[in-house]
Amino acid sequence: MSWPRTVPLQTDRLSLEPLAVGHAIEMEAALAPPDLYRFTGGQSPTLQELQSRYARQVQGRSEDGSAGWQNWVIRPARGGPAIGFVQATLTQDGTDLVADLAWLVTASEQGRGLAGEAASAVVTWLTSIGVRHLRAAIHPDHLVSARVAQRLGLEPTLTVVDGEVLWAAVVAADPHGREIGQAVGR
Structure with missing residues (x-):
């Protein structure tokens, strides 16, 4: 499968840049606050861990090609250091594209709707390339x-x-090209 290439995205307040290995330096600081791991477990990654992870992720697909990886670093639209990320892992389910989503905004930037704004921009782009199933795994608390x-x-x-x-x-997509969301069955 040929997976789509990650493209830059923009919102009123944010710039979403396709992930590059060079982002590891500034993302180390963004991912440092221990509170970020309250629900996911683990701890903040080291610079070397991020560089290794990003080197794999920028390939855009899993080693066997069964999944496409879309990764963005979030920064303020006016410039400044990275404040988080959004990622989508794409898989094929029959003829349908499925995106498993994840997002994170550093602790000092939380509470301003930035994660939702960034994730919404990604979902809009994903649906424009044919993704029809969205999923996210979220701790119940x-x-x-x-x-x-x-x-x-x-x-x-x-x-x-x-x-x-x-x-x-x-x-x-409706006939006018707008997206129509419908929750799936429980």
């Missing part, structure tokens, strides 16, 4: 991420994987 998922049109399902609830939606 992570109310802020749940609000972001709701903003994207996702709803919680009864599926729980590794302690996280799967949120999902089916997105279809």
